[in-house]
Amino acid sequence: MYDRPNTLDAFASDSCSSAVQGRGESSPATLEQLLEGLPLSRRRLKRRQHVFRAGQPRHGLYLIHSGFFKTRVISEDGREKVTGFRLRGDLLGLDALDLPHYTCDAIALDMGEVWELPIAYLRDRVPEFQDRLTAALASEIRRDWNWMLVLGSLNAEQRVVSFLLDLSTRLSALGFSSTSILLRMTRADLGNFLSLQLETVVRALHRLQAQGLIAVDRRQIRIVDPARLRAQLTVPAIH
Amino acid sequence: MYDRPNTLDAFASDSCSSAVQGRGESSPATLEQLLEGLPLSRRRLKRRQHVFRAGQPRHGLYLIHSGFFKTRVISEDGREKVTGFRLRGDLLGLDALDLPHYTCDAIALDMGEVWELPIAYLRDRVPEFQDRLTAALASEIRRDWNWMLVLGSLNAEQRVVSFLLDLSTRLSALGFSSTSILLRMTRADLGNFLSLQLETVVRALHRLQAQGLIAVDRRQIRIVDPARLRAQLTVPAIH
DNA sequence: CGAGGCATTGAAACCCTTCAATGAGTGTGG
DNA sequence: CCACACTCATTGAAGGGTTTCAATGCCTCG
Structure with missing residues (x-):
């Protein structure tokens, strides 16, 4: 196998x-x-x-x-x-x-x-x-296919989580902090990339913060609980 | 420009x-x-x-x-x-x-x-x-990006239209008919590719048929009105 | 300090999903 | 050759996650 x-x-x-x-x-x-x-x-x-x-x-x-x-x-x-x-x-x-x-x-x-x-x-x-x-x-190509998979099978909150974890990983590989992330794009750009409306992105971030997984301060994101954040992707794969 | x-x-x-x-x-x-x-x-x-x-x-x-x-x-x-x-x-x-x-x-x-x-x-x-x-x-890569664009900005009916027109073009380039298309995949496969449920694909095909744009007979699709079918993609870009 | 870009929040509407049941077509074995 | 099994397609109804629309707030910059 x-x-x-x-x-x-x-x-x-x-x-x-x-x-x-x-x-x-x-x-x-x-x-x-x-x-x-x-x-x-x-x-x-x-x-x-x-x-x-x-x-x-x-x-x-x-x-x-x-x-x-x-x-x-x-x-x-x-x-x-x-x-x-x-x-x-x-x-x-x-x-x-x-x-x-x-x-x-x-x-x-x-x-x-x-x-x-x-x-x-x-x-x-x-x-x-x-x-x-x-x-x-x-x-x-592999990257694109993975995102197509994400967009096709995960709900708004999970897409945002996928994005945050991906960015965290990439920034970490470049020597930056993996928990303190400064988003350089607007909510609209992020929504466009994730095939969501910007309001949906805002609400998803808000809910993730309410759950204590991240801390949102405008474009500054702090990953409070990486493990539970990651766990969001394995829960009820709605959609 | x-x-x-x-x-x-x-x-x-x-x-x-x-x-x-x-x-x-x-x-x-x-x-x-x-x-x-x-x-x-x-x-x-x-x-x-x-x-x-x-x-x-x-x-x-x-x-x-x-x-x-x-x-x-x-x-x-x-x-x-x-x-x-x-x-x-x-x-x-x-x-x-x-x-x-x-x-x-x-x-x-x-x-x-x-x-x-x-x-x-x-x-x-x-x-x-x-x-x-x-x-x-x-x-x-270009193909993937184009499909990401389609999936991110078009509704169910338009996605199905995009798929049919794309397949029609490709089959045509191979010497096959561009108006008589035999789908080799299940509705589920098609839905998965288009990020839709299979029922939604069925209903989209049904509506396109009702509008006189295509004729559906199980997996056999006949494109009745290519021009109007294409025109579906330029109408109210919902979503 | 007003203007503009961007983010947030609420409420209503809607497209799609979900769940369930039926139907059609195909293949196999008795 | 027919019946059962199975896969796949169709259709209906209800529910829900996102979108849409609108208004407000915040921050930056000229």
Whole structure:
């Protein structure tokens, strides 16, 4: 019998891509370390500034060096969907790797810096680069599928819990506190990502606080009881 | 001003990956043509048979030669999510390209045949293979994002319409009728994919039939009025 | 200090889910 | 060849979680 991937475990393992096919023995753990010393063009971004927009000619791939970003797609008739929140080490533009134009918007939620990666150049000079790229692409697919599972089978409160735990894990992996979380996105962005109305997000956070699982102070979230918070995901899987 | 990708257009353009970065002039349009003549191990599958299961050691990638498949992920506590329905030309196992084990189940919905692609071998011998792989991965990400958008912003009826139009487009690209569609999956599978209960799918199909947009006969669907069906997606974007 | 963006809260409405029962189609075994 | 079993689809009714709409409050910034 084989182990089935746990939703949360899958999230966690994806945050720092581990087992890349064909990778040699010891090598830099992060893409950033791998690219250290290369003359990459860096770009600083302010709040609400776009790294790129859907439809623009694709230049390269962007590696987040610092800051907090969101990616989103917008349909012809204006419906928007936040496809993810991206942190240091994440790549922006993966979805358009085979296209001449970007297909999503990448927007800074606060100040940040990205490094532009010249794909063709790196593919030729950095042996591991192609494998890293493949790993990042596959990882994004798994991430998307996990969120589709979450959105399709959990209620509002559980979705918010999933989000908080995921963010906590990712921030923790970057060396930040796993219990003190500063949300950089609006309630509307969060709701959009979780396929909920912003009021529903507010009420879910409120209920979680009332249960003593978290403490909410505007965008500052403190995880009071991680264990019971996690336990919320295994209770009556309503919906 | 740049064009934003239309949901449906995006679906359509993804069905036959077109502009692969760095691809030369004339070359086989499909992966299958590219691999013609190579000694690939083929595998016939019966209804309900698994191509692979999550957790199994990853062998290679599978190219669907014929048949109708579904992929799904299952969480630790048994929640299931159908992540897609796959047709001829689609690849199975992309999500685990960087992992030693598969992360989803791939299941035949009727009789079919898949070709097992030895990745490392093909990467070395077939120049275009890596680019095709990248294109397939990025394409899957765009596909997932588009479905996330659909599920997050459209009501039950519109989701079913989106599904029918998408399937119609894909079947059409394979040379099948675009108006006479045989659903190979159960209402439950379809509902799971669309994040709806099977009863809701039934009722949505019923209403679409009542409006004269489609004709439903068990799993046989006939698209009576494609234009008005498409128009359903631009009306009161409820939700 | 007013303006604006964002968050909160309440109440009503609604779409979808849930539960239950029936029906249709298929396959198998006596 | 028919009957039983089983899977899948259909339909109805009730309930409920989210949405929708509206109003208020809070904080930041010019």
